[in-house]
Amino acid sequence: MQVRRISVAAAAATAAVLFSAPLASAVEGGVVSVTPSSARPGQTVTISATGCITASADAIARAYSDAFPTATLNASAGSGGSVTGTSTVFSGAKPGTYTVNVVCDIKNGSGGGKGTLTVLGKGNTMPHGGARTGLGGSITSGSAGETALGATLVAAAVVAAGAYGRRRRASGTR
Secondary structure, X not given: OHHHHHHHHHHHHXXXXXXXXXXXXXXXXXXXXXXXXXXXXXXXXXXXXXOOOOOOOOOOEEEEOOOOOOEEEEEOOOOOOOXXXXXXXXXXXXXEEEEEEEEEEXXXXXXXXXXXXXXXXXXXXXXXXXXXXXXXXXXXXXXXXXXXXXXXXXXXXXXXXXXXXXXHHHHOOO
């Protein structure tokens, strides 16, 4: 039973690789740029491609990468075959360089190109700002009543401590 499950999983993985091969081979030629070229997990990137002139009027262009979800790219009027779209780098993406494949017309696999995106590690950030240690409300000025109440409580504590100290001395215990 266990062998059958493993065989089915292996066959499914092999089929996925074989069926995606035509898609990968169809993206040779155009210029693909990713901005910014280096991004951190969770950061949004813009994918742009040129050379999509051969795509039909109802063509759907897409960008594929292991670094982010599939992005749909749109052409603007008078763009001359340029398409643009955005995607967000996976939050669990590992640091490294990823290939970005663009297909200009996913219906017939025409046109496109390849680019790269470098994913930076989460630990490469420079600290900024002060430490968040908590200020316990000391930032606000408070009201005069709150200040008077606080001063009264402090004075009462000082008087109580003095009375306790005198009482101990008078009884002879230290």
